[in-house]
Amino acid sequence: MKSDGTLPKIAVHGLTGCAGELLVILENLGTVLPYVQVASFPFAQSKNDIKDVDIAFVEGSVSQEHDIEVLNKIRSHSKWLVAVGNCAVHGCVQSSTCAKFTPQEMVESVYGKDSAIKALEAKPLSSYVEVDVSLSGCPIDKNQFLAVLASLLKDHLPYIIERPVCLECKMRENGCVLIEKNLPCLGPVTAAGCGALCPSFDAACYGCFGPCKDPQLDAMTLILQEKGYNLSDVLVRLGTFGIPEAVLSNLDVRR
Amino acid sequence: MSDDKDEVKKHTIEIPEITRVEGHSAVQIEIANGKVQNVMLDVFEGTRFFEKIVLGHNYEEIPHITSRVCAICSTGHVLAAAFAIEKIFGIECDELTTIFRRVMHLGMFIESHSTHIYALALPDFVGATDLLDFASRFKDEFSNWTQLRNLGTQIQSVIGGRPFHPVNLHVGGLSSIPGKDKLASLITQLEAARPLALDTCQLLMRFKPPIERTSEPVFMALIPVDGKYGYFGNKILSSHGFMADVSEYKQYLNEKAVWYSHAKRSSIEGASLFVGAMARLYLFNDILKGEASNIYTSSPLAKGDHNSIWNNLAQSIEIVQAIDECIELLRVLLERYQDAKAVNKSNLKMKPGAAVGAVECPRGTLYHFYELNNEGQIVAADMVTPSAQNTARIEMDIKETVEQFADYESADLQKSLETLVRAYDPCNTCATHMVSVSYT
Numbered sequence: 259m260k261s262d263g264t265l266p267k268i269a270v271h272g273l274t275g276c277a278g279e280l281l282v283i284l285e286n287l288g289t290v291l292p293y294v295q296v297a298s299f300p301f302a303q304s305k306n307d308i309k310d311v312d313i314a315f316v317e318g319s320v321s322q323e324h325d326i327e328v329l330n331k332i333r334s335h336s337k338w339l340v341a342v343g344n345c346a347v348h349g350c351v352q353s354s355t356c357a358k359f360t361p362q363e364m365v366e367s368v369y370g371k372d373s374a375i376k377a378l379e380a381k382p383l384s385s386y387v388e389v390d391v392s393l394s395g396c397p398i399d400k401n402q403f404l405a406v407l408a409s410l411l412k413d414h415l416p417y418i419i420e421r422p423v424c425l426e427c428k429m430r431e432n433g434c435v436l437i438e439k440n441l442p443c444l445g446p447v448t449a450a451g452c453g454a455l456c457p458s459f460d461a462a463c464y465g466c467f468g469p470c471k472d473p474q475l476d477a478m479t480l481i482l483q484e485k486g487y488n489l490s491d492v493l494v495r496l497g498t499f500g501i502p503e504a505v506l507s508n509l510d511v512r513r
Numbered sequence: 514m515s516d517d518k519d520e521v522k523k524h525t526i527e528i529p530e531i532t533r534v535e536g537h538s539a540v541q542i543e544i545a546n547g548k549v550q551n552v553m554l555d556v557f558e559g560t561r562f563f564e565k566i567v568l569g570h571n572y573e574e575i576p577h578i579t580s581r582v583c584a585i586c587s588t589g590h591v592l593a594a595a596f597a598i599e600k601i602f603g604i605e606c607d608e609l610t611t612i613f614r615r616v617m618h619l620g621m622f623i624e625s626h627s628t629h630i631y632a633l634a635l636p637d638f639v640g641a642t643d644l645l646d647f648a649s650r651f652k653d654e655f656s657n658w659t660q661l662r663n664l665g666t667q668i669q670s671v672i673g674g675r676p677f678h679p680v681n682l683h684v685g686g687l688s689s690i691p692g693k694d695k696l697a698s699l700i701t702q703l704e705a706a707r708p709l710a711l712d713t714c715q716l717l718m719r720f721k722p723p724i725e726r727t728s729e730p731v732f733m734a735l736i737p738v739d740g741k742y743g744y745f746g747n748k749i750l751s752s753h754g755f756m757a758d759v760s761e762y763k764q765y766l767n768e769k770a771v772w773y774s775h776a777k778r779s780s781i782e783g784a785s786l787f788v789g790a791m792a793r794l795y796l797f798n799d800i801l802k803g804e805a806s807n808i809y810t811s812s813p814l815a816k817g818d819h820n821s822i823w824n825n826l827a828q829s830i831e832i833v834q835a836i837d838e839c840i841e842l843l844r845v846l847l848e849r850y851q852d853a854k855a856v857n858k859s860n861l862k863m864k865p866g867a868a869v870g871a872v873e874c875p876r877g878t879l880y881h882f883y884e885l886n887n888e889g890q891i892v893a894a895d896m897v898t899p900s901a902q903n904t905a906r907i908e909m910d911i912k913e914t915v916e917q918f919a920d921y922e923s924a925d926l927q928k929s930l931e932t933l934v935r936a937y938d939p940c941n942t943c944a945t946h947m948v949s950v951s952y953t
Contacts, residue, residue, distance in 0.1 A: 274561060278584030278677060284632060285666070285676070288659055291648055302632060305642050321561070351581045354566050364562040377562075397584060397678055452675075459674050459681040460855065461688035464577050466678065488888075491571050498574060 266312040266411055269298035271332055273325040274352070274380065275318030277301065278397035279343040283315060286400050293411060311336040313410050319345040319352055319380040326378075326386055333387040338410050341383045342403070344396040348468040348500025352380035382500075393418060396466035396499065399451050419450045420471035423463050427454035435462055440485050442495060447473035465499040473501070476510045524921045526930075540934070542915055549915050552908040554934075564894045572598050572684060572863070572889045579881065580678045582896070585628065587677040588621040588669060589874035593881040593896075596745075597870030598684045601885055602862060609853045610686040611745075612842050616699075617672040617682065618744055618872070619835040619842075624665025624676065625875040626790070626828040626835075629938045630713060631658030634825050637932045638720045654716075657709045661832065664706045668839065671695045686856030693850050696843055703840050710836055714808045714829040722822035723929045727913045730819055730906060731784040732792035735759070735873050742793075742800045742834060744873035750796055751781055759871040762880045766897060779897070785905035788877025789938065790827035791819065805834035821910055824936045828875070863889045874899055876938050900939045907937055 260266055268290075272280050280301045287296075294313075298306040308314075314336035320326055333339055344350035359367075361377040383389050393406050393416075402418065409416035419425075423445035427434070432454060436443035441462035445454065448463050449470040456463045475496060482492045489511060497506050506512065526542040543551040563582055567575055576594045580587035592614060599605065606614070631654060632647075639654070641647035648655045666676035671691050673679025681687050731753055735746030749765070750756050757765050766779040779786055791814065794801075798809050808830050809815055814823055846853065867884035877899025884893035914933055918926045 276581050276584045276587070278581075278587075281584045281628075281677070284628070285662060288648070288655075291645060296645060303642070303647075304636070351563075351566055351578050352561055354570075354578075359562075359565050364565050367565060380561075396581065397675075455674050456680045459689040461680055461683065464574065466577070491888075491890075494570055495574060498570065498578065 265293065265295040267297040267310065268294045268407075269306075269308055269311040269314040269332065269336065270296070270301065271298065271314065271316050271328065272301060273316065273318030273328065273346070273383075274321035275343065275345040275350070277317070279315070279317035279346075282397050282400055282403060283342075286404065289404065290407060294407075308332060308335050313338045313340060313407065315340045315342045316383060317343045317346050319349050319382060320386055321352065321378055321380045323376065323378070329383060329387055338390045339383070339387065340391040340393060340406060340410070341389045342393050342395075342398050344394050344466060344468050344500050345380070346383050347392045347394040348502070349380050349382050350396055350468075350500050351498060353382075353500060354498050391416060391418070394449060394468045394500075395451055399453070402451055421450050422446050422470040422473075423448045423450050423452065423454050423457075423467070426450045426452070427457045430454055430458055432457045435460060436481070436485075442482055442485070442487055442492070444478070444495065447475055447478045447496070447501075464495070465501070468500045469505065473505070475501075475505065475508075479509060479511055526915065526921060526926075540911065540930070542911060544915065544921060549912045552911045552915075554904050554908045554911070563896060567883075567891045567894045570891055572883075572885055572891065575883065575891065576682060576684060577678075577680075579896070582898070584677045585625045586621060586874045586876065586879070588617055588673065588679060588682070589872050589879050590881070591679055591682045592618060592745075593870045593872045593879050594883070595682065595684050595870070596872065597868045597881045597883050598885070600868035600870060601866040601883065602684075602864050604685065604861070606686050607854065609846065609849060610856075612846055613672055613687055613691075613853070614682070615743070615745070616839055616842050616846070617669060617679065619839045620665050620668025620672065621677075622665070622744070622835045622875055623832055623839075624662050624669065626832050627658055627661035627665060627713075629875070630717065630825055630828055630832075631655070631661070633938070634932075634935050637928070637935065657713065660706055661709055661713070664702055664836075667702060668699055671699055683856055685858065685861045686854075688855055690853045690855055693847065696846055696850075700840055700843050700847075703836050703843075707833075707836050710829070710832045711804065711808075714812075714826065714833060717826040717829050718812060720822070720825075722820040723925070723932060724820075724914050724917055726818070726820040727917075728909070730787035730792075730821075731781060732787050732795045733781060733878065733902075734788060734793045734796050735871060735878055737797065737800070740800065741838075742797055742802065742805075743838070744793075746871070746873070749871075749878065751786075752792075752795060753782070753784070755781060759880060760869045762869060762871070762882075762897065763895075766880075766902065768897065768901075779902040780905055785909050786902050787821075787906045788899050788902050789824060790831050790875070791821070791824045792877065793873060794827045794830060795819070801830075801834060803837050805830050805837065808833060821933055822936045824938065828938070831875075867893070876900055877902055900937075903937050903939060907934060907939065 270283050298308045314332045341347045365375050406416040435441040435457045443462040444465040445463040448465045449467040451467050524544040541553045576591040579590045579594045582590050636647050674681045733751040736748045736750050737743040738746045865887050869882045871880045880897040882895040886892050
C-alpha cells in the first residue's frame with residue numbers, strides 16, 4: 259500500500275517472444291493481486307493504462323521497430339523496469355550465435371524476395387533502454403519472480419543469484435551428469451535459478467537461464483572436448499541460449 | 514446508405530491489437546457501399562525465424578529450441594520435433610514412453626484450453642472488464658480456472674519437469690522416469706478436477722453465439738493413430754474427404770505469403786481451413802468415449818451448428834476427454850511401472866535424412882520438417898503452426914460477420930468481432946483489445 263492509500267501499479271508487457279513470462283505472471287496473478295493494481299496487461303485484460311506505473315515487467319526481445327516504440331513508452335512511464343525472461347535479458351534463442359543471418363536474409367528466406375516485412379536483429383532490452391532489474395530464465399522461475407516483486411514493492415533492489423547451476427545441483431545432492439554420465443551439461447557456465455532442473459531429470463543443462471557471472475567458457479569447452487564432443491557442436495551449444503557473441507569470441511579455441 | 518454511385522460510402526474498421534502477442538497483430542476491414550471489400554488479418558507470428566535459427570544445431574538441441582516458439586503449446590513443439598527426428602532415424606519409442614508422452618500432451622491440453630476458456634474468452638461473455646474485476650466478481654470461475662490450469666501444469670511438471678519448456682522430453686524418450694507416487698497423486702488430482710471440467714462444458718453451452726454462421730467451414734485434423742480420440746497421427750483428414758500423409762503437407766497446405774502479414778495463408782483445394790478443437794470433434798466425434806461423448810451429443814455441435822464461437826465449447830469437451838484419458842493412461846503406467854525405461858542415448862542410431870513430424874496441438878495441426886546431415890546437424894527446417902492455417906478462415910468469418918451488421922459503428926459489432934477472433938484461440942495472447950472504427 260502506498261502513502262496515499264492506493265496499491266502500487268504494475269504493468270506486464272510482451273515484445274517478441276513466446277509469451278512464457280506473460281504466462282508465468284498470469285498463472286501467479288492470484289498471489290499478487292492483493293498487493294498490486296494491474297494497470298496494464300494487454301495479454302489478459304481489456305482496460306490498460308501505462309501511465310505512472312510503479313513496476314513494469316517486460317518480456318521478449320526487441321525484434322522490430324514496433325517493439326522499440328512500445329519499450330520506450332513503457333520506460334518513460336515506469337519507475338522500475340524489470341526485464342523478465344532470457345529474451346528480454348540476453349536475447350535467447352533468437353539471438354543464438356549459431357547460424358548468423360542478417361534480418362534481411364531471414365525475411366527473404368521465409369517470406370520471399372519482394373517481402374515488405376521489416377525485422378531487426380533480436381536484442382535484449384538493455385540495448386535500447388536502461389533496465390533496473392534483469393531476471394533471466396526460459397521461462398522465469400515463479401519464486402524468483404515473486405521475490406523480485408516483493409523486493410521492489412519495498413523499494414529494494416532484489417538479490418538475483420548469478421552463480422552457476424552447479425550450486426543448486428549440489429544442494430539437491432544430484433550426481434554430476436557431466437562427470438559421471440558424460441552428458442554435455444552446461445551447468446558450470448549457466449546462471450542458477452531453475453533449481454538445477456535438467457540434471458535432476460538425468461539430463462544435461464542446456465543453458466536456458468543464460469550465462470552465470472564470469473562464465474568459465476574455456477574450461478567448459480575443454481572438458482566437453484575431453485568427453486568426446488566435437489568442437490563445432492560444443493560452440494553451437496554454448497551459444498544457443500543467449501551468451502553474447504563477444505563473450506564466445508574470446509574463447510581460446512576461437513582466438 | 515446512399516444509392517448515388519458518385520458518393521461511394523467507405524468505411525474502415527480497425528482492430529489495432531489482436532494477436533497471439535499483444536500489439537503484434539491487427540485487423541483491417543474495408544467496406545464500400547455496404548459490401549466488405551477486404552479483410553486483412555495481420556499476424557506477426559512468423560517474425561522469429563525459427564526455421565533459420567535451428568540451422569547448424571545438433572538434433573539433440575532441436576526439441577529444446579523449438580519449444581521456444583510458443584510457451585503454452587511448447588510440449589506440442591517438442592513432440593513434433595522429436596517425431597520428425599525419430600522418423601529420420603527410423604525409430605519408434607516403446608509403448609510406455611508413448612504413454613508418458615500422451616499424458617504430458619494431455620496436460621498441455623488441459624492447461625491451454627482452460628487458460629483460453631477462462632482467462633481469455635470468458636470475460637467477453639460475462640462482461641468483465643479487467644483481471645481484478647474478473648477475479649473479484651467471478652470468484653467461482655476464477656477458481657475453476659486456477660484449479661484446472663494447476664492440474665495441467667502439475668501433469669506437465671511431473672512428467673516434463675516444469676509447466677512448459679519441458680526438460681525431460683527428448684528425441685528417443687524421457688531422460689528420467691517420474692516417481693510412482695507422483696503419478697499416483699496425479700490421478701487423485703484429475704479425479705478432483707473432473708467435476709469442474711463438466712461444469713465448464715455446461716457453462717459454455719449457455720452462451721449463445723452473438724452472430725449466425727453463414728458458410729460451413731472446411732475442417733481438418735490428424736487421424737488418430739490408434740483409432741481412439743487423440744492427438745498423435747501421420748495422416749490428415751478434411752471434412753470434404755481429403756486425405757493425405759503429413760509428409761505431403763507442403764503440397765496440400767498451399768501456403769502463400771501475403772503482403773500485409775507475417776503469417777502465411779493456407780488453404781486446402783482452394784477452401785480456407787478451420788483447424789483445432791471444433792475440427793477434431795467434427796471429424797472424430799464417433800470415437801469419443803464416456804462423458805465427453807455424452808456432452809458432445811447434447812451440444813449444438815452435434816446438431817450441426819458450426820458457429821466458430823462453439824470452439825470454446827469444443828475445447829471444454831476436450832478437457833473432459835483429456836482428464837478421462839489421463840486417468841486411464843496413468844493407471845496403465847502404474848500397473849506396468851517397472852517396465853518403464855528412460856532413453857538410452859547409446860542406442861540411438863543417428864542417420865542423415867529428412868522427415869515431417871506432426872501433432873494435434875490445442876489450436877490445431879502442427880507440422881515440423883527437418884533435414885539432417887551426417888553429423889546429425891540440421892541443414893533445413895520448416896514449421897507450420899495451427900494459427901497460420903486458421904488465418905484465412907478467420908478473415909472469411911470476419912467478412913461474414915461484418916456483412917450481417919447494418920451499423921458499422923455499433924458497439925455490438927466491435928464486441929462480436931473480438932469475441933469471434935478470440936474463439937479461434939489464435940495462439941495464446943490474442944486477448945482483450947480495443948476495436949476502433951474509423952471513416953475514410
